[in-house]
Amino acid sequence: DAGITQSPRHKVTETGTPVTLRCHQTENHRYMYWYRQDPGHGLRLIHYSYGVKDTDKGEVSDGYSVSRSKTEDFLLTLESATSSQTSVYFCATTGGLRNQPQHFGDGTRLSIL
Amino acid sequence: AQTVTQSQPEMSVQEAETVTLSCTYDTSESDYYLFWYKQPPSRQMILVIRQEAYKQQNATENRFSVNFQKAAKSFSLKISDSQLGDAAMYFCAYRSAGTGNQFYFGTGTSLTVIP
Numbered sequence: 001d002a003g004i005t006q007s008p009r010h011k012v013t014e015t016g017t018p019v020t021l022r023c024h025q026t027e028n029h030r031y032m033y034w035y036r037q038d039p040g041h042g043l044r045l046i047h048y049s050y051g052v053k054d055t056d057k058g059e060v061s062d063g064y065s066v067s068r069s070k071t072e073d074f075l076l077t078l079e080s081a082t083s084s085q086t087s088v089y090f091c092a093t094t095g096g097l098r099n100q101p102q103h104f105g106d107g108t109r110l111s112i113l
Numbered sequence: 114a115q116t117v118t119q120s121q122p123e124m125s126v127q128e129a130e131t132v133t134l135s136c137t138y139d140t141s142e143s144d145y146y147l148f149w150y151k152q153p154p155s156r157q158m159i160l161v162i163r164q165e166a167y168k169q170q171n172a173t174e175n176r177f178s179v180n181f182q183k184a185a186k187s188f189s190l191k192i193s194d195s196q197l198g199d200a201a202m203y204f205c206a207y208r209s210a211g212t213g214n215q216f217y218f219g220t221g222t223s224l225t226v227i228p
Contacts, residue, residue: 041220042119043204050214058215090158094214098146099165101150101206106157
């Protein structure tokens, strides 16, 4: 959808290891977002970006950092993964017009043992 | 921050029947946009329908329509002639037309379609 690619699609790692998830878009959308999806919580915003090198925190940003060095790429890093960060992570993008919806990647299932 | 509430964690409907999923939101803004997304077991997030708050007419997309009640801050989704492929998690979302570019999501409603 809207040319959004997330990598990897699945990852299993151990507590304490660093993890980086990548989101790549081909739509030249200005805004990019990282969400986590957990049962009973819907989608919760981790971080978002409103331009290259411009990012801001969402409601569940603790333990996560992001970077956006190019319009098309938005990276999410877990500096030291914990079991509570086991989740499905979605990247989303949208353009500048307010009536535009978000377009989503296919998600990354991350398991931290 | 705006809040979006979906009070029905699970719903079921007989194939070919009609079902309505509820969504309410809390906002002090007068201009905003509302969306319904579908998430089938494949995990993809698919846009179903959108509604602009300034439009009084309810949006319709084929078998999907909304009942938008601005004063009540309600945005329900009606699925007519339900099909097996409609089985999914449905999320309601809010986007401000003013400050910020965040979207606010409800916790979702899981819809089962019974053959």
